[in-house]
Amino acid sequence: xxITSRRRTATVFVALVAVLPALAVQHSARAAxxxxxRAIESNAHPLRSxxxxxxxxxxxxxxxxxNGATVVGLGEATHNSREFFTMKHRVFGYLVREKGFRAFSxxxxxxxxxxxxxxxxxxxGDIRQIMDEEFQGSTGLWNTCEYLDLFRWMRAxxxxxxxxxxxxxxxxxxxxxxxxxxxxxxxxxxxxxxLPQLAGLYRGLRPTTDMDTWMQKYPQQPLTExxxxxxxxxxxxxxLRRRGADPTTLQYATFISQVATMYSHDFNxxxxxxxxxxxxxxxxxxxxVWWSRRTGRTLLSAHNGHVAYGNSRPQYPYRIQGDxxxxxxxxxxxxxxxxxxxxxxxxxxxxxxxxxxxTVGPAEPGGNEHTLDKVRYRDFIFDTRTAxxxxxxxLSQARPTRDIGAEYPDEHQPIVxxxxxxxxxxxxxxxxxxxLL
Numbered sequence: 001x002x003i004t005s006r007r008r009t010a011t012v013f014v015a016l017v018a019v020l021p022a023l024a025v026q027h028s029a030r031a032a033x034x035x036x037x038r039a040i041e042s043n044a045h046p047l048r049s050x051x052x053x054x055x056x057x058x059x060x061x062x063x064x065x066x067n068g069a070t071v072v073g074l075g076e077a078t079h080n081s082r083e084f085f086t087m088k089h090r091v092f093g094y095l096v097r098e099k100g101f102r103a104f105s106x107x108x109x110x111x112x113x114x115x116x117x118x119x120x121x122x123x124x125g126d127i128r129q130i131m132d133e134e135f136q137g138s139t140g141l142w143n144t145c146e147y148l149d150l151f152r153w154m155r156a157x158x159x160x161x162x163x164x165x166x167x168x169x170x171x172x173x174x175x176x177x178x179x180x181x182x183x184x185x186x187x188x189x190x191x192x193x194x195l196p197q198l199a200g201l202y203r204g205l206r207p208t209t210d211m212d213t214w215m216q217k218y219p220q221q222p223l224t225e226x227x228x229x230x231x232x233x234x235x236x237x238x239x240l241r242r243r244g245a246d247p248t249t250l251q252y253a254t255f256i257s258q259v260a261t262m263y264s265h266d267f268n269x270x271x272x273x274x275x276x277x278x279x280x281x282x283x284x285x286x287x288x289v290w291w292s293r294r295t296g297r298t299l300l301s302a303h304n305g306h307v308a309y310g311n312s313r314p315q316y317p318y319r320i321q322g323d324x325x326x327x328x329x330x331x332x333x334x335x336x337x338x339x340x341x342x343x344x345x346x347x348x349x350x351x352x353x354x355x356x357x358x359t360v361g362p363a364e365p366g367g368n369e370h371t372l373d374k375v376r377y378r379d380f381i382f383d384t385r386t387a388x389x390x391x392x393x394x395l396s397q398a399r400p401t402r403d404i405g406a407e408y409p410d411e412h413q414p415i416v417x418x419x420x421x422x423x424x425x426x427x428x429x430x431x432x433x434x435x436l437l
Contacts, residue, residue, distance in 0.1 A: 037374045039391035046377040050428065052089040052149065059094045065383045065424050066099070066334045071292050073300040073307030073322050073335035075422075078345035078404040080355070081431040084338055085146035089153065091336075092299045096157070096165065102296030103166040104154070105288055107306060108139055110255045111176020113169025120154045121163045127151050131437065134176065136211040138406045140355070141346070145435040166295040170287040172280055174215060175259040179252050180206045183240070186249040194243060201236040205229045205260055223266055230264035233257040251290060258283045278318040281306070285324035300325075304403055305414075307335045308421040312403045312414035337422035340402065341373040343431030347408035357433045358408050367400040368418055372427045379428045384419045395419025 033041075045061040048054060066072050074091060076084035095101035106113070112134035118124040127148065135143035154165045180202060187194035204225070207214045218226075237253045245253075262283070265276035284306065292298040305312055307322040326333045344359040363369035371394070384395050395418045403414035418425055 034371070034374065035390045036371060036394040039388040039394075040372065040382060041375050041377075043387050043391065044375055044377055044380040044382040047379040047381060047426070047428075050083040050087050050090065050379065052086055052093060052153070054090055056094050056098065059091065060098075062091065062336075062381050062424065063094065063098055065381075066095075066336075068331070069297075069334040070329060070332040071105075071288060071298045071300055071325060071334075072101075073302065073325070073333065075302060075304035075307040075335070075337045077304055077338045077340055077402050078347070078431070079141045079303060079406050080144070080346035080434045080436075081340075081343065082146055082434045083340075083343075083428055083431045085144060085150075085434055087338075087426065087428075088299070088301050089146065089150045092150070093153070095297070095299055100297055101299055102164055103168055103291065103298040104150070105168045105170050105291055105298050105300045106142070107171050107284070107302040108135070108142060108169040109171050109174040109176055109259075110169045110252075110287065111174070111178035112139070113167055114178045114182070115176075116151060116169075117167045120151060120165060120167045121158060123155060123159075127155075128437070134211065137174070137215045139171075139173070139211075141406060143437050145437060148437065166291075168291045168295060168298075170284045170291065170300075172255070172258040172262050172283045172287075174211055175205060175207065175256045176211070177207055179256050182252050183236075183249060183256070186240075186245060190245075191243055194239070197239060198236055201232045201239070202256070205233060205256070219263055219267060223264075226260075227264045230257070230260040233260035255287070258287075274316060274318055277316070281319060281321045282324055285321045285328065288321070288325055289328050303405060304337045304421075305405065308337060308416075309335065310417065310421040312401065312416045312421070313412055314415065315412065334423050336424040336426060337418070338426050338428065339369050339372055339418075340428045340431045341369050342429070344433040345404060345408075345431065346433050346436060347404065348406055350407050350409065350411075352407065355436065360402070363402065364400075367402070368416060369402060369427070372425070373429060375427070379426075381424065381426050383424050385423055387419070392419060 046058065048058045072095065074088055078084065092101065092104055115125065115130050115134060119127045119130060131143050131148065154167060158165055183198060184195065187198060234257050237250065237257050240250055240253050262276055262279050266272040288300055300307060302321065306320060308320050309323045309326065311318060311320055322335050342360060342362045344357055346355040347358055348355055363373065387395060398415045398417040400413050401416035403416065
């Protein structure tokens with residue numbers, strides 16, 4: 001027994017001696033950490049969870065960072081990863097409970113927002129059916145279990161606390177029938193003579209098919225026809241204004257006109273495409289501000305490329321929604337960008353097509369995420385505005401950053417200076433594809 005015990009002791013000692021050099025290397029490595037990483041660490045706050053049920057204590061630093069904002073733009077580094085969506089749910093819940101936020105605004109067409117808002121406020125309709133009907137085309141990226149959970153949570157909150165939370169859409173890619181129905185309803189109740197005039201002005205623009213079919217066919221119509229439809233949609237707004245329509249009805253008509261105007265650009269001309277992109281960014285910014293002034297403090301959910309202050313694709317010079325919102329409401333707007341080191345997402349192949357799962361490995365050296373993932377915390381939040389000097393210098397430099405949209409791969413490498421693009425960064429070590437319905 002004594003001999004066995006001594007052998008075990010010797011074995012343990014040998015193992016310990018073997019480990020000591022490695023421990024010394026690790027200690028030395030920590031001591032020699034890049035000053036940029038050390039500076040970020042000193043300003044970083046660890047996240048305990050990305051799940052909506054993860055509690056609130058670790059989000060309090062984020063609450064202090066966004067304090068005073070009336071609109072918080074919360075991005076996503078892919079368009080379809082679970083952790084980005086669940087973190088939006090979690091952050092929104094925190095902002096509702098602790099900061100008095102009242103609206104969740106999303107990068108979806110306005111009519112979808114109206115129908116989902118009716119469910120959230122009043123329990124109207126089958127939310128699964130609404131999502132199936134309104135989340136088509138590229139918007140199908142939101143037709144996920146994670147968003148279904150969010151909508152059901154909002155509905156439950158309103159049931160318990162009264163109708164306080166709103167869901168709104170701000171995008172201009174589709175003129176859903178709900179918008180036309182609300183304009184017609186105003187005319188029916190206040191001035192029935194408007195109905196035939198509006199029907200004539202909206203003929204050819206009002207959808208008569210499902211969303212996916214409309215979005216495939218409408219842009220293929222001759223440019224002259226699309227421009228005529230845009231001109232008629234603008235005349236509908238003016239007609240309603242002359243007849244004394246209330247501001248909300250006028251805005252519904254304006255939403256319709258925005259869609260028609262965006263599609264009135266020549267998509268065979270590069271300069272016209274850039275004008276269409278810029279028009280969309282401006283319209284989304286205007287719509288977000290309009291909604292927030294009616295619903296209250298708002299979380300804006302969109303891609304990093306829409307909530308940012310800068311354009312990650314400088315070869316396409318246009319201003320971003322986040323920058324345009326800040327122009328209108330100043331420091332009332334604060335944005336939060338997401339980064340990730342590795343993981344999975346759903347996306348279409350280049351040129352479109354069915355969604356499929358894509359997995360990407362560790363971020364490459366030289367990119368923003370490679371440095372961020374050296375921070376000792378697996379997932380963390382940090383404020384770029386209050387970062388120590390070594391980090392501020394690093395944050396001001398543009399470098400490759402994952403900024404993945406509806407299609408992957410993208411032939412263009414996004415270039416981002418984190419400190420000028422975002423007020424706050426949430427970095428996640430690993431992400432997973434969202435759960436599609």
